Amino acid sequence: MKDRFRQSMAWLHTWLGLLFGWLLYFIFITGTLGYLDTEIDRWMRPELPVASYPPSQKMAIDRAQAFLQSHAAHGQRWTLTLPIDRNEPYLHVSWQAARAGAPAASGTAYLDPGSGRQIETRDTGGGQALYQMHWRLHYLPPLGSLWIVGIATLALLLALVTGIVVHRKILADFFTFRPRKGQRSWLDAHNVASVVSLPFQLMITYSGLIFLMFSFMPLVAAAWYGPGQASQDVFLDEVFPPLASAPAAGRSAMLLPLDRLWRDAQDRWGPNAVAALEVQDPNDAHARVHVIGNFAAGPLRATSILTYDGVSGERLAERQAWQSGPKALRDAMLGLHEGMFAPPALRAIYVLSGLLGAVMIATGMVLWCVKRRQRAERGRDMAHAGLRLAERLNVAVFIGLPVAIGAYFWANRLLPTGMAHRAELEMHALFAAWLLMFILAALRPALCAWKEQAIFAAVAFGLLPVLNAATTSRHLLQSVPDADWVMAGFDLASLAIGAAFAGLAWKVKRHQARRTLC
């Protein structure tokens, strides 16, 4: 009885894993890069200086307001993001065109907080575009990718739970990895990677589903508020109390100096608590200013927001960070998932745990193939088409994706900076390189493909610091003496990744030597 239960769980674990593993690997790799999003952003915009955090934001706010006033006086919305910490290292403004205005009248800019001068940067998707693929599968429509990612997440949660059931000796095998034993080693690696990071894997999967709860379980709210969009809006208004919004009056009026509202918020919240300001209908008689606290101040991803009348300066509304216990639980889950609050040591653990998740998936998939390949070679079974397909997809996804991400970074440095649609072309470069890896994997014997693509990845990452030196002045010989650790850290990490892939290529070659295929 107990064994039959375990067997059926093993069946579920295997096939859920096989069906969703490649997509989940993509989600894990891009999500892990998301923990380093602003660092990647910086590398991909080498024009930006080393981040410096001014002791007071007053000057930055004045400069940003002056800039927006001269560039987008009649915009519909302004956003001022203040340089406060690792999550927001630069003074950044964005503006949205007036409702009737051309979309080209919207824009964003990095500003020097001292002089208010715009810092011209290349057009790039940066680390954010990489990170957003974590849930926005790039070429697919938003709702479609939300559902696909959501179902994959559900599958992962099931795979984790069934995996725990299937694994007979979690404690006895806790520290066991037996190298060079073929199938046994792959199983050990799969177990060790999963078990030592299990709390993280459960947390990240469950909290990932929490992100989707309003879309995936609308009936829970509908049961209390009634069906339909209107009742859904009532529900959302209760969860997120509205912020005294008002339609534009159509009469122009002087916008107050924003630093006055910022100071009022600081007086209520304490120093360095304001992360951003948002202005609705600036220079209109009904202008509204939202002063937003720091979402990354702690594991609870929530913050207070104050709303002011932009003309009189009257305080109109305050939305507290803490609304209710259940909402706080949700905020804590989202906060833990995104890890925005994490200081460097904890951030490193997040990255390690994310990579272990990718290793967990990859070793599981390789194990599936190794098991069936051995059976096929003993002649009991043909190497069926499914096995050959899985072997090839494994290479093209596990090694091909890193090659493609390398191509994205190369495109960032090689495409001319003035080019139109540059950010999109970088993305196309990523997917074109990835497509190429799929084609190569289909054409070559699987073991050769492992070696070749590992060499591609080693070259792509190993030479990134050289490319950086050839195309910018922010290379290692400059960034290390300047203590520009974001730039230097990226270059050094690239070298390490390149070396790791070179090591993998070498291992595959040694493994191959007995067979001499290529």
Place this chain on the structure above:
Amino acid sequence: MLIAVALLSLSVPGMAALAFAMERHQTWLAPRWRGRNARLALRAAGITLLASALACAVVAIGWSFGVLLWLGLLTPSALAIVGVLALGQKCSER
């Protein structure tokens, strides 16, 4: 960062003690560290070390960050012991 290093200096030996308390990894130890009593002592030492790491973390940086950092650091600590044991086995096979 400093607190992470301090915690690792407790949790890595803690994980090592727990590993050596297991039947399978006992062969690594000198004979007088083997056997039932030694295993119980090693397990107690391991648990004490991990618990004191948790206590230090909570005292130093508070409940929410402390528990998170402690839980997070268990992963690299265990991984390090897995690596050392695997490397040791590789060497002994030669």
